[in-house]
Amino acid sequence: MKSILLIEDDPFIRDLTSVKLSEHSYAVQTANDGESALEVLKREQPDLILLDLDLPGISGLQVLSELNADPLLKHIPVVIFSNNDNPEAKAAAEKEGVKGFFVKVSTAFEDLHTHLRAILGE
Secondary structure (H helix, E strand, O other): OOEEEEEOOOHHHHHHHHHHHHHOOOEEEEEOOHHHHHHHHHHOOOOEEEEOOOOOOOOHHHHHHHHHHOOOOOOOOEEEEEOOOOHHHHHHHHHOOOOOEEEHHHOOHHHHHHHHHHHOOO
8 A cells, every 4th residue: 555645734625635545545644734744754754745835834845845855755756736836836846856736726636646646656
């Protein structure tokens, strides 16, 4: 079973996305902000990270930067799942090596799931 760390501050979106991922046989762990996500990553290394950009405290872009600076974590694929569709934010995320960028309000879950499956080699 592949594992996904979902980093999302909105409880409704976090719970809904977590349930949908679990229904597709993923082991899902969640974090509600960048700081707690980095704490989780000190203990565990998921197969993939699904990351919101707009987080309280440490932003999603800062989380990406921290991941890329850590030799034990930089190999984990990161997919952005955010309502921030600012072209500058997208360019910054792509510069950090994200494996996909999805805007929550305009993405069907099945499209996101298909992309995740491709990244995870399923």
